[in-house]
Amino acid sequence: MPMSVKLSDKLIHEVRQYSIVYRRSIPKQIEYWAMIGKIAEENPDLPYSFIKGILLAQQEVVEGELSPFEFG
Template identity: 45%
Template sequence: MSMPVRIDDTLYDQARAQAQAERRTIAGQIEFWAMVGKAALDNPDLPTDFVRELLIARAEGPTLATPFVAEGKRD
């Protein structure tokens, strides 16, 4: 369900620039920021960058995932 929301012009301009860089719609960029922010608030012990990368990895799914290789276990 879509709902109109008023936001500051500066935030809108920042979202537009970031959306273009990450190939999202402006609304999609703001939704992504909201998801990252909510997840970060729900998990205050995790760094925000980690939360962001985790959400991106989950969206990519297993087909684009790179297998984890622990340090010292490389061939």
């Protein structure tokens, strides 16, 4: 359900910069930051690079880019 929220001018300025660099809309950039923040808060021991790697791996599964792991 869409909802209007008030955000500081400083945050909107930063969001706009990142949304241009990463080619996301402003709302999608805010959603992305919220998702990453939620994951980080729920998993405080995981560094951002690990969280990002997990998200990339999940997308590879969605796209069928899997290869079997061979032991030994």
